[in-house]
Amino acid sequence: MPVAALDHVNVRTTDIAGTLAFYRDVLGMEVVPAPGANDITRSGWVLDTAKRPIIHVGSAELNYPSDGTHPFTPANGSGAVHHVAIACTDAPDMRRRLEAAGLDVSENAIPSINMLQLFAVDPNGIMLEMNFRDL
Template identity: 30%
Template sequence: MSVIGLNHYNLRTPRQLMEKLKEFYCSVLGLVQGPRPSLGSFGYWLYAGSECVLHLSETAPDELRPTHTATTLDHVAFTCTDRPEMEARLKLNDIEFRTGAVPALGITQLFLQDPAGNGIELSFKEPVNKP
């Protein structure tokens, strides 16, 4: 058996930051809060259409986070539509971003950070202007 896709990713955070993250991912990026089963801790599940793509989970007060990892998560990428509308929404919310492109794949990208500093790529399938 092999991996066939990405199911979701989980961000663990204190509740105050979790509320900021939920607001950012829903109001700015357009994810929608949806059903979450009772898991014994506080959190949210955020959806892109019918797919739950992001879990926000509250850290325990005494929870220790590993600091010895050799690598870090650089960014998570979302497939998106309507780049002009998204750029306008980012500017309206004073969110800095930079633009990139992969001409061979016909992809334009917007790179930004969420309120916790996690890297986000918004990927748009569209003609890319070649220099």
């Protein structure tokens, strides 16, 4: 099976400081800048105890690689969850499966962390980010 695990949840918000403070100060989680960022003013990764970034928090104003094909509208409640990310294997096979299902697929490469991302929307309108690491 090509899906190995849930990778992270992404929350896009107009309250970056308050959201990151909640995870850091209320839940006691570690917050670090996202790759390529020098601080947490526009985005941050919330780490689990194994130092894995399991919650990504980003400004609603940031441009995400998937915005061109799947525009984002800020919301509250569960609407603030932008996408669900899953760790996967075999990117070519996954792309074939998604396209065979008639889904629009967008792609983003992040060479600095050796990762390829595929984005598609499930039948319920939930965006999935499929991450392929160590390419």
